[in-house]
Amino acid sequence: MKKLGLVALIEASFFAALAFVFDLLPSIRLSPSISISFAMVPIFLLAFRRGFIVSVLAGFIWGLLQVALGDAARSILTPLQGFIEYFVAFAFVGFAGLFYQPVQTAYRRGRKRAALCLVTVAVFVGSIARYFWHFIAGFIFWGEYAPEGMNPVWFSFVANGVTALGAAVLCSILTVLVLSSAPTLIRPKTAAPVSPPKKAS
Template sequence: MKNFRLVVLIEIALCAAFAMLLDFIPSIKLSPAISISFKMVPIFIVAFRWGVKAGFVSGLLWGLLKVVTGDAAGGILTPLQGFIEYFIAFAFIGIAGFFQPLIQSSIQEGSRRKAVFWAAIGVFFGSLARYFWHFLAGFIFWGKYAPKGQSAVLYSFIANGTSMIGSFILCAIILGILISMAPILVKKLA
C-alpha cells in the first residue's frame, strides 16, 4: 500500500514538473491578456488517472513551481491576487478528476471513444474551474487595465473566456489523441 501511494505522489510531482517544462513553449498569444496553450495536459492526466485530490495537488504544485521559479513574477500584483491565480486557480484544474470513474470504466469496457468523450467533458470543467478564478482576479485586480470605456468585468470575461475556450479546445484535442492512441496513459493502476 505504501508503494502504491508513493507511485501516485511521484506521478503528481512528475506531471507538475512536466507542466512547468511545457511553460517554456511559447503560448499562442492573441493579445497581452489572451493566451492559449496545452500546458494543463499533464495535470489532466493525473486527474484522470488518480482523481480529484491528486489533480488538485498536481495543479497546486505546478502553481507553486511557477511562483518559486519566478515564472509568475510579472503576473503578481498583490499577495492575495498571486494566491488566487497561482495556487487556487491552478489547483482547481483538478476538478477534471470528478470524471475519472467514467473515464476508467470506459477504458475498462474497451470504449476509447467514450473515454475521449468523458475526458473532453473533464477538460472543459477543469478549464472552466481554473479560468473562473482568473476571471475573478481579472476584474478585481486587473480591471484597471481594461480599455477605456469597457467595464472591468467584461474585460476579464473576454480575456479569460477566450483563453479558457482556446486552451480547452487545444487540451481536449491533445488528450483525445493521446487516449485514442495510448489509453494506458490515463488508466489507473490496479
C-alpha cells in the same frame, strides 16, 4: 479518505513539473491579455489516471513551481491575487478528476468512444474551473488595465473566456490524441495480489 501513496505523490510532482516545462514553451498569443497554451495536458492526464485529489495536488504544485521558479513575479500584484491565480486557479484544473471513475469504467468496458467524449467534457470542466478564478482576479485586481471605457468585469470575462475556450479546445484535442494512441497512460500499474501460502499436506 485514504492516504495518498508514495507513487501517487511522485506522479503528482512529475506531472506538475511537466506542466511547468510545457508552460515555458511558446503559446498562441492573440493579444497581451489572451494567451492559449497546452500546458494543462499533463494535469488532465493525471486526473484520468489518479483521480480528483492527486490531480488537484499536482495543479497546486504546478502553481507553486510557477511562483518559485517561473516568471510569476511579474504577474503578482498582491499576495491575495497571487494566491488566487497561482495556487487556487491552478489547483482547480484538477477538477477534471471528478470524471476519473466514469472514464476508467468506460475504458474497462471497451467503450473507447464514450471514454474520449467524457475526457473532452472533463477537460472543458477543468479549464473553466481554472479560468473562473482568473476571471474573478481579473476584474478585482486587473480592472485598471481594461481598455478605456470598457467595464472591467466585461474585460475580464472576454479575456479569460477566450483564453479558457481556446485552451480547452487545444488541450482536449491533444489529450484525446494522446489517449487514442496510448490509453495505458491512464491505467496505473497496481501490485499483483500476493497468494496465501499453501498449507503443508
